[in-house]
Amino acid sequence: MSESPVWIVLDIEGTTSSTESVHVGLYSYARPRLGPWIDAHRDDPVVAAAVAETGGATTAETVAILHGWMDGDVKATPLKTLQGQIWADGFARGELTAHFFDDVPPALRAWREEGRRLAVFSSGSVASQRPWFAHTAAGDLSVLVERHFDTVNAGPKREPASYQSIAEALGAQPGELLFLSDVPAELDAAGAAGWRTTGVRRPGEPSEHAGFGDHPVVTSFEEIK
Incomplete structure (x- = not known):
């Protein structure tokens, strides 16, 4: 990428964590x-x-x-x-531990050290997002994430208006936002709202063989610079 985005907004299922988990x-x-x-x-x-x-x-x-x-x-x-x-x-209660792909925790920490800001936009409720990031085998990742969005406080993930709403909530210009997701339709919606996008193609995940069109694609967060 020519310039680092100010905000990196993360999907969860199939992107930071396995769908199966x-x-x-x-x-x-x-x-x-x-x-x-x-x-x-x-x-x-x-x-x-x-x-x-x-x-x-x-x-x-x-x-x-x-x-x-x-x-x-x-x-x-x-x-x-x-x-x-x-x-x-x-x-x-300690009965659940969140799963994250191995490349995710170090990438999130590195991005924060570089001054990038992190948010989450998932179909899972904000109430479930926070403990998911807080209870991982790699420690408490919730301290790295500043904002959480779901389909209640932002809107459907496949509609451009939802991404416009998030940009306004973050006080950021669309071009300062990068959305990472394994779902092409979500990336299309973010792109239509002017966001930067990157598809995440995880081996063994439902979207492993999906067509991502013109969106850049990575298989690991290590590839995102």
């Missing part, structure tokens, strides 16, 4: 805990609002709807909210 590890942890969590936190307004949004009349109906969304990989806000709470609790 989220869909198998975290999803399997949250799945049996949804019902008990709802019943134990009915007085929590956030839980109550999430349950109301599912449309389920009972805990059993609500859980059935949530499980259906999980099975269909539906990025539904109520599901993300409840999963995020359950995961945060699991990390706090």
